[in-house]
Each structure stands twice: as C-alpha cells, then as structure tokens.
Amino acid sequence: GNSVTQMEGPVTLSEEAFLTINCTYTATGYPSLFWYVQYPGEGLQLLLKATKADDKGSNKGFEATYRKETTSFHLEKGSVQVSDSAVYFCALSAWGNNRKLIWGLGTSLAVNP
Amino acid sequence: NAGVTQTPKFQVLKTGQSMTLQCAQDMNHNSMYWYRQDPGMGLRLIYYSASEGTTDKGEVPNGYNVSRLNKREFSLRLESAAPSQTSVYFCASSANTEAFFGQGTRLTVV
Numbered sequence: 001g002n003s004v005t006q007m008e009g010p011v012t013l014s015e016e017a018f019l020t021i022n023c024t025y026t027a028t029g030y031p032s033l034f035w036y037v038q039y040p041g042e043g044l045q046l047l048l049k050a051t052k053a054d055d056k057g058s059n060k061g062f063e064a065t066y067r068k069e070t071t072s073f074h075l076e077k078g079s080v081q082v083s084d085s086a087v088y089f090c091a092l093s094a095w096g097n098n099r100k101l102i103w104g105l106g107t108s109l110a111v112n113p
Numbered sequence: 114n115a116g117v118t119q120t121p122k123f124q125v126l127k128t129g130q131s132m133t134l135q136c137a138q139d140m141n142h143n144s145m146y147w148y149r150q151d152p153g154m155g156l157r158l159i160y161y162s163a164s165e166g167t168t169d170k171g172e173v174p175n176g177y178n179v180s181r182l183n184k185r186e187f188s189l190r191l192e193s194a195a196p197s198q199t200s201v202y203f204c205a206s207s208a209n210t211e212a213f214f215g216q217g218t219r220l221t222v223v
Contacts, residue, residue: 032210043117043203043214044156051210089156093210100146100171101212105155 002027006090006104013080013111021075021107023064023090031094033057033066033073034101038087047075047088080111115139119204119215126194126222134189134218136204144207145187146171147179149200150217156203162187194222 007022025031032051036044048057050066050073057064062077075088090104117138126132138145147159158171162181176198178190187206191198199222204215 034211036212043216044205044212045214046211049211100158100161101207101210103156105153 002031002092002094002102004090004092004102004104006088006107008105009087009108011107011109013109015082015111015113016079017111019075019077019080019084019109021088021090021109023073023075023104025071025073025090025092025102027071027092027094027102029094030068031092033064034091034093035062035064035073035075036089036091038089038106040086044089080109082111082113085109085111117204117206117213117215119202119218121218122216124218124220126191126220128195128222130194131190131192132194133191134202134204134220135186136188136215137186138204138206138213139185140206140208140213141184142206142208142213143184145181146205146207146212147177147187147189148203148205149173149198150203151200159189159202194220196222198222 003026034049035047037047038044048059050057053068055066087106089106091101120135143164146161148156160179162168165184202218205212
C-alpha cells in the first residue's frame with residue numbers, strides 16, 4: 001500500500017542554519033507529493049507540492065524535488081528563521097487511494113535565535 | 114474568503130456526553146475529511162466524504178459518526194465521549210489533490 005516515512009524530530013537549529021527534513025514514500029503509479037506546515041495553535045497549510053518526477057516545489061525559501069528513482073521528497077531551506085519553527089508534514093496523493101492524502105507523522109522544528 | 118470553518122475551537126466533555134463538531138467550507142469542494150491529531154501519531158483519518166451524499170470510514174472511525182449535510186457542511190458526532198477521544202480534531206476539504214484545513218477543535222474528555 002501507499003505510505004510516507006519522514007525523519008523523526010524534534011529538530012533544533014540555530015537561526016541561519018541549513019535545514020533538511022527527509023521524506024520517502026511508497027506508492028503505486030505516479031503520486032503527487034506535498035509538504036504541509038503547521039504553526040503553533042493552527043491548522044495545516046500547504047507549503048509546496050510537486051506533481052511529477054523531477055518537479056521542484058518551492059515557497060518561502062523552502063524547496064523539495066520529486067525524486068522517483070529514490071522515492072524521496074526531502075524538504076530543504078538554506079537559512080532558517082525563528083519564524084520557521086513549526087511542525088512539517090510530508091504527504092502523498094495517489095489515484096489508487098481514492099485521492100486521499102497519506103501522511104507522514106510530522107517533524108517538529110525549533111529554531112533558536 | 115473564509116475557507117474551512119470549524120466550531121467550536123475548544124470543548125470539554127464529561128465521559129458519556131455527546132457532541133457534534135461542525136465544519137463548513139465555502140470553496141465548492143467535493144471532498145471533505147475529518148482527522149484527529151495526537152502527539153507522536155500524526156494525522157489519522159476518521160471519516161471522509163468524496164461527494165455530497167456519500168461518506169466512508171477512514172483509519173479510526175470507531176466511536177464517531179458523520180453527516181454530509183450538503184456540499185458545504187460535514188459534521189462529526191461523538192455519541193458517547195470517552196477519554197481516548199481527547200484530541201485535536203481537524204476538518205479539511207479538497208477539490209483535487211491539495212487539502213485546505215480548518216483551525217482545529219481541541220477536545221478534552223474527562
């Protein structure tokens with residue numbers, strides 16, 4: 001079946017550090033891949049997405065590339081800010097799943113000044 | 114544009130009480146979802162509705178019922194609340210692949 005595995009947290013970084021959060025997936029066919037972000041006390045919101053192999057999604061300085069050969073969609077940012085402190089979720093959507101989103105468990109990021 | 118609106122934001126129930134969580138979206142989306150979020154367990158799908166008039170069980174449906182009242186509204190009912198249902202509940206809607214979430218309902222069952 002379809003599944004998403006993302007690195008466990010919490011991740012603690014200093015401001016301006018480089019961020020990588022790993023995400024790998026298992027899916028039949030060609031899923032769409034997403035990163036969502038949840039700020040404290042809020043619902044999830046879409047951060048970026050990619051719908052086919054080699055696509056790069058980007059937003060707010062974050063990037064992720066859809067790698068079919070390694071079934072990965074790692075989230076990166078070159079220089080994090082305190083305001084990036086949040087929980088990050090990787091997810092996929094595949095036709096065989098009635099298009100329901102399959103979620104990773106989330107990775108908590110804390111950025112210290 | 115309100116997006117997805119959930120009510121209430123907070124609720125405390127006694128064991129055995131019932132309540133309904135309300136959700137409405139104004140984006141004309143076909144699909145709507147109810148999730149619960151618990152520490153260390155990510156998001157778990159309770160029920161979903163692919164279109165008006167249809168509902169299906171997700172991963173953790175026991176103890177819950179849903180109603181897709183119309184295209185806009187999708188409610189979640191706890192008939193007899195249990196402490197294990199203490200959680201944060203999120204409603205979401207989608208038209209294609211991207212999902213839009215409400216702000217959540219923090220429910221405590223004592």
